[in-house]
Amino acid sequence: MQDLGISILFKGINFQRLMGGLWVTLRLALITIGLSCLFGLLFGMLMLSKRKIAKVFCRMWLEIVRFMPQLVLLYIVYFGFARLFGWDLDGETSAVIVFTFWGTAEMGDLIRGALTSIPLHQTESAAALGLTKGQVYLYVLIPQTLRRLLPQAINLSTRIIKTTALVKMINVTEVLKVGQQIIGQFYRQPDAAFWVYFVIFLLYFLVCWPFSLLAKQLEKRWA
């Protein structure tokens, strides 16, 4: 009897290899998300700056990121920078640069939105209670900003996780690339492709779904 395609996943260390690839995906995503939050906070504050030049700069950055396919950006940094500046960036570094460039702008825009959505009255009525400036931020402004920000920030994070699949195009061996290698080895097994991709689909789902649930839950609780 011929083996079912799915059994190839359990041959040798194939499953471990897939998990290794998944870890590359996650590591890349987590570093990107962390950096995007950090720089996004600065970006968001810069967007709220009274200086016109800062606003125009941020606006342009955001538009570039939104109109330019991530893949093109990856190629520019990975291949283009090597030629242009002689930087020999490895794939993962290039990916972190590109995704952080994107994530910073998107996260910054979300942070800007959350900060401006808190009415001035909230600050004033908290101050009128005799709270210090620090207490006003700690108990009134920051909790409200986070409540507005978190669900959207989580949605952005799942988008970042999914988008990391593109890095296989610049020779980073993440979960999708590992899958393709396994399929290549078992080319005589006609349904291998289906099962490997199906499992990868499940893996992505298992990683992103809890985030999505959390975002939905928070949104409902804080509506």
Place this chain on the structure above:
Amino acid sequence: MADTILRVNDIHKSFDGTGVLRGVSLEIREGEVVVIVGPSGCGKSTLLRCINGLEAIDKGEIWLRNEKISGRTKDLHLVRQKIGMVFQSYDLFPHMKVMDNLLLGPTKALGKPKQEVEQEAMQMLERVGLKEKAHVYPRTLSGGQKQRVALVRAMLMHPEIMLLDEITAALDPEMVSEVLNVVIDLARGGMTMAIVTHEMRFAEAVADRVLFLEEGVVLEEGTPEKFFHAPTTERARRFLQSFTYASKRDKAEVQPKNNFGD
């Protein structure tokens, strides 16, 4: 005679070169309720905002008992702990339940023990008819209920004086009286208050003294009886008239005749 709680001495305030307060003076004694009325844009709200330091004044002095509170940039929060203020838009903190809204000031700003404040908060909620709302979020309350909670929140700080800035202006008409009755209750309890309002009948009922503000100066000042029934300035008379309407039945001669000729 009761002590003077608040003394406002010839204060000036302008925004972008436009004088909003142009020399306003005012004294409020302990337990006194002063109502400030006037057309919109006359500076009433600005006056209240200057008193608790939300706006810095350009000239003049403000004293709370024996302490000069104007012109300082440091420790403004210590001044505000003694001055309660309630705004038009209630401004409860939406991420906190009613009880946590009430506890925040007394526990964090004054450092009082939580249990003690909680007990007092519960009593005051009961007094304003909202005991059963202690553990809900503000979004489930009506405007009138929110404003009553905001009053309790300010009162729990045991301020020397309360400033009420058009607290019923954003409410549906049927909710106005439930809020104003709480204010009258506070006034009866001896609370010192400065109230800005457009509710003239309420003003007459609650005020010990009425101030008529126009273009940044106090144009007229007096007891409610005198101000509302025998204002001395032409401007105040016209202002009060704007709250009444001429009845259409007073003008019988211009009534259209109907088709049957009678």
